[in-house]
Amino acid sequence: MTKVLIIEDDNIFGDMLSLYLTEEQYEVTRVPSAGEGLRALQEFAPNVVLLDLMLPDTEGINACAMLRGFTTIPIIVISAETKVSERILSLSEGADDYLCKPFSMQELKARIEAVLRRTNMQSAVIAPPAAPNADEWTLVLDMARRLLICNGNEIETTFSEFEIIKLLYHNPGKVFSREELINAIRGIDSYINERAIDVHITNLRKKIEQNPKEPQYIKTVWGVGYKYIKK
Structure with a gap:
């Protein structure tokens, strides 16, 4: 129940x-x-x-x-x-x-x-296919616990942050507009605006990027939105 x-x-x-x-x-x-x-x-x-x-x-x-x-x-x-x-x-x-x-x-x-x-738990853990080197940046999504595992460190996120990174992570290289991200995490009937999306992206960068001011993985596509670069 x-x-x-x-x-x-x-x-x-x-x-x-x-x-x-x-x-x-x-x-x-x-x-x-x-x-x-x-x-x-x-x-x-x-x-x-x-x-x-x-x-x-x-x-x-x-x-x-x-x-x-x-x-x-x-x-x-x-x-x-x-x-x-x-x-x-x-x-x-x-x-x-x-x-x-x-x-x-x-x-x-x-x-x-x-x-x-949007919080349906899944048992699968999605990880890079090959074992990384010790100095290699890695990001794993633990779907069951709704955690990010970045370079072996468990990082908790808000519900909306996890939904955003899940969408970007599963579609590497694809550019998502702010409107698409809004619809993905809220549904078209719920209230949110583009500024809130920008705040969530900023918070995600602080959690997973080595230098959030010069992001290497969550990239801004100016005038459009954001994309995830898988390296």
Whole structure:
């Protein structure tokens, strides 16, 4: 059964979410603060998190960024804040989707199912065919654990970062426009813009490139988008 963690301090709204999702055959836990949410990540082990940004213990703190520091599972922000700047910030800080209150429960379910489809675990580990030399740069995608293994070092990524590098890695040399990357990680109905894609690419370069300012593997194709160079 799919497990959903709701981090929401509004009791009425939180109970409404819990009741609806329970009736839709999800296993649900709701907590009213970010601190309790972090504990629930360990104890409840959810498949997806629904996160309200306005929490009693996160004043002046980006709750999404804080949560993302502890988990790579999908985070859907549910917020009354409708400013574009807040949406962009949340997506840049690791959110995988953003819903503005009020929203329909049917749309929420569709968004949950969409992010879960993109987190289907696969048992295969995709690796270069030949054993590399000690001084050779290597990148392996561990699909089961959703990890990058760069030069033997395990590197955790956000959900969106992993989806981007997975698409680029499996299509070496192919140029993907920002719009194609947006559609690949969000779906055409979810909110994200090209700036958020650029932020994810920057973060990926910091994690796998020897010199992120002069990338050798995730290349910018000016005026178009990005491609992955397999060496």
